[in-house]
Amino acid sequence: MTATIKANDQCFCGSGRKFKRCHKTSFDPIRPGTVGPLREVPDGIDLPPYVTEGEVIRRPEPAVKSPDVIERMRRTAADAAKVLALTGAAAEPGVTTDELDRICHEATVGLGAYPSPRLYGEPPFPKSICSSLNEVICHGIPDDRELRDGDILNLDVTIFREGVHGDTNRTFLIGEVDPESKRLVRVTLECLERAIETVKPGAPFNGIGSAIQSHAEAAGFGVVRAFVGHGIGEQFHTDIHIPHYYEPRLTTTMEPGMTFTIEPMITVGAYDHQVWDDGWTAVTIDRKRTAQFEHTILVTDDGAEVLTAWPD
Ligand code: MF3
Ligand code: CO
Ligand code: CO
Numbered sequence: 001m002t003a004t005i006k007a008n009d010q011c012f013c014g015s016g017r018k019f020k021r022c023h024k025t026s027f028d029p030i031r032p033g034t035v036g037p038l039r040e041v042p043d044g045i046d047l048p049p050y051v052t053e054g055e056v057i058r059r060p061e062p063a064v065k066s067p068d069v070i071e072r073m074r075r076t077a078a079d080a081a082k083v084l085a086l087t088g089a090a091a092e093p094g095v096t097t098d099e100l101d102r103i104c105h106e107a108t109v110g111l112g113a114y115p116s117p118r119l120y121g122e123p124p125f126p127k128s129i130c131s132s133l134n135e136v137i138c139h140g141i142p143d144d145r146e147l148r149d150g151d152i153l154n155l156d157v158t159i160f161r162e163g164v165h166g167d168t169n170r171t172f173l174i175g176e177v178d179p180e181s182k183r184l185v186r187v188t189l190e191c192l193e194r195a196i197e198t199v200k201p202g203a204p205f206n207g208i209g210s211a212i213q214s215h216a217e218a219a220g221f222g223v224v225r226a227f228v229g230h231g232i233g234e235q236f237h238t239d240i241h242i243p244h245y246y247e248p249r250l251t252t253t254m255e256p257g258m259t260f261t262i263e264p265m266i267t268v269g270a271y272d273h274q275v276w277d278d279g280w281t282a283v284t285i286d287r288k289r290t291a292q293f294e295h296t297i298l299v300t301d302d303g304a305e306v307l308t309a310w311p312d
Contacts (some may be wrong), residue, residue, distance in 0.1 A: 002243060005019050007019055007024060009022065011023050011024075013285050020150060022178065024150075025178070026099050027288065029287050030090070030133050030134055030135060030136055031141030032143070032278060032281070033144045033145040033278075034143055034144045035126055035127070035141055035145070036141070036142075038118070038127075039101070039102070039115075039118070039127075041109060041114060041115075041118070045112060048114060048120075048160045048165075049090060050119065050121075050236075051119050056236075058238075058239070059234075059235065061233055063238070063255070064134055064255055064256070064258055064296075065257050065259055069164060069233055070161040070291070070298060073259060073307055074161060074298075074307055076113065076160070076162055076164050077167075077296045077308045079111045079113060079161070080158060080159045080165065080308055081157060081308040081310050081311060082110070083108050083157050084308075085130065085297075085312050087103050087104045088155055089105050091153055091155065091174060092174065093146070093149045093174070093175045094147065096144050096146050096147070097131040097133070097142035097288075098127075098143075101127045101131065101142035104157060105118075105128035108157075110164060111161070113159040113308070114160040114186060115157075115159060115160075116159060116236050117158060117167050118211055120126075123242050123278075125126045125141070126264050127141055128142075129157055130153040130155070132143070132153070132281075132292070133154075134151060134152060134290075135284045136154075136205045136264050136283050136286060137224055137267075137278075137283060138227055139280040139281060140280050140281050141278055141281060143272035146173070147174045147193070148174065149174065149209070150174065150176060150177055150182075151174060151175070152171055152172070152174065152185060154291065155169060156169035156294065164185045164306060165232055165234075165235070167232055167261050168294050168295055168308035169293060169294040170284050170293055170294075170310070171185050171188065171293060173185065183220065183265060184289060184290075184291050185259050187266060188264060188265075188266040188293055191215050192262055192263075192264055192293040192294070192295065195209075195262045195264065196262060196304050196306065197258055198261075199211075199233070199254060199299060199303060200300060200304065201254055201255055201302075202253050203253060203254050204251050204252065204253050205251075205252055205254065206243075206246060206248060206249075206250040208229070208244070208245040208252065209243045209245045209246045209247055210245045212266075213244070213245045218293055221268060222267040222268075222270060223265075223267075224267060224273065224290070225229060225285035227265055227282070228242050228270075229242030229244065229262045230261055231258075231259065231260045232259055232261055232296055240260050242260055243275060244264040254299045255299060256300060256301050259299075259307070261294055261297065265287070266290065266292070268290070270285050270288070272284070272285040273285060282296045295307070295308045296308045
């Protein structure tokens, strides 16, 4: 006979907490849901080249942006942050990730912008936002799954307007979340903040990963290696790669006018991953939880400007 442990029973591990607040999550993996149709983009919104060309063709793009590109990036990135805030405000138990995709999509096109994930990459990403729950590291596809009390949800918004992208993400707590997951989310945000503090002209790019890895590991957490921060501007991803772990060989230094993302993914357990058959959804190998925060950053004459500063 198999005894069934109910959500409100005491956890088997002896913690004294309810099962649903303790070990339930690791026995309840996220499963692929039903993905709705691609959302329409109204006429008059400029499409990025990968949509009109049907594939991502990398072009040379200067790492140091012109004042004109920087001005456009300031405006686009600030609106990406607004879209993320208003989409996140709707994230609560019972709401589907597809509904959050609708909110993001409509807010983005309402601002005259294109939702960059839509039709990006291979296979073409089928939705307008990335929604990554619990053990999903990144690139989760919105579907008909309803958010549940105790989930942690990363929403990653990128928008394209005036010929440039702005990219930002946050992890939201859904209802009442267990203490260990809350600590994961807090430490992950601290990792991003500490990494931003290293940004200034002449600083080595490897200082970013160093700051993140030391803080995460001191808290007993892991740092995902397989997904990195990236140069951004007229293209969603340029050839600048920014690991979130310490990479001693990465001694190149920052210059004023460079724009890139920092987006640490931090894990409770192992940092290795698997990708679902959908070609996108990346989950932790042990199905333990993971969190992420992301900003688009400009190197200024004396430090960093956070182009995607969240309004709230
Ligand atoms: N926004 C993600 C990043 O931070 C990239 C998403 S690619 C997509 O780089 F196609 F899934 F949207
Ligand atoms: Co990014
Ligand atoms: Co992103």
